[in-house]
Amino acid sequence: MPSLGRLHLITDTRPGRDPLAVLRAVLPVAHTELVVQVRVEDTATDRQAYELTRQVLALCAPYQVPCLVNDRLHVALATDAAGGHVGADDLPVAAARKVLGPAAVLGATAREPASALAAVTAGASYLGVGPCRVTATKDGLPPPIGVTGVRAVVEAVDVPVIAIGGVTAADVPELRATGAYGVAVVGALSGATDPVRAAAELVRALTC
Ligand SMILES: Cc1ncc(COP(=O)(O)OP(=O)(O)O)c(N)n1
Ligand SMILES: Cc1ncsc1CCOP(=O)(O)O
Numbered sequence: 001m002p003s004l005g006r007l008h009l010i011t012d013t014r015p016g017r018d019p020l021a022v023l024r025a026v027l028p029v030a031h032t033e034l035v036v037q038v039r040v041e042d043t044a045t046d047r048q049a050y051e052l053t054r055q056v057l058a059l060c061a062p063y064q065v066p067c068l069v070n071d072r073l074h075v076a077l078a079t080d081a082a083g084g085h086v087g088a089d090d091l092p093v094a095a096a097r098k099v100l101g102p103a104a105v106l107g108a109t110a111r112e113p114a115s116a117l118a119a120v121t122a123g124a125s126y127l128g129v130g131p132c133r134v135t136a137t138k139d140g141l142p143p144p145i146g147v148t149g150v151r152a153v154v155e156a157v158d159v160p161v162i163a164i165g166g167v168t169a170a171d172v173p174e175l176r177a178t179g180a181y182g183v184a185v186v187g188a189l190s191g192a193t194d195p196v197r198a199a200a201e202l203v204r205a206l207t208c
């Protein structure tokens with residue numbers, strides 16, 4: 001697998017958000033560490049997911065920033081995205097690996113060591129671990145695992161751990177101290193008054 005960026009920007013496609021505007025702002029400051037994950041609402045059509053992914057890929061290409069597709073692996077394949085991300089309600093990790101092939105980036109969600117190890121054994125190339133903190137971005141999540149929960153997973157696996165869920169730049173030093181490789185965010189960039197500045201702060205915290 002090519003080296004993975006440490007800052008994963010997940011598209012915010014909730015009503016009233018403009019994920020492409022956020023991406024345009026963030027790309028020039030974060031490109032060396034950026035991974036973009038296209039995540040659409042469950043109610044979005046495959047066509048909408050496909051069109052958004054193509055737009056994201058076009059913006060990312062000049063910066064050589066990889067784009068992953070959440071859940072909908074057929075969209076990842078159809079658009080030649082770098083890979084995908086799956087969780088408990090999606091294809092099992094081994095099946096996702098079969099679909100994407102051996103070279104693709106494949107992320108899997110985990111919140112504790114046993115399922116994290118199982119996901120790695122099944123072919124995950126990185127883990128999204130959380131929710132780290134309380135978040136308003138996604139409904140129905142289990143209680144936050146905190147920095148301690150992230151550390152438990154880091155200690156159990158040998159693939160990059162990407163902490164997710166309510167993460168801000170202020171959390172990054174503590175998360176890095178656990179051995180976490182990077183962070184995945186929606187609100188810290190999409191909800192920022194100044195996404196350029198927010199991205200610069202995140203990249204600095206992740207690479208200093
Ligand atoms: C990096 C990263 N980590 C976790 C998730 C969550 O995936 P999942 O549990 O499948 O939930 P949805 O995002 O599909 O609602 C993620 N997308 N990315
Ligand atoms: C998709 C997802 N899975 C766990 S938390 C989360 C949302 C992350 O968004 P935010 O960074 O705004 O908390």
Ligand SMILES: [Mg+2]
Nearest residue numbers: 071086087090
């Ligand atoms: Mg999912």
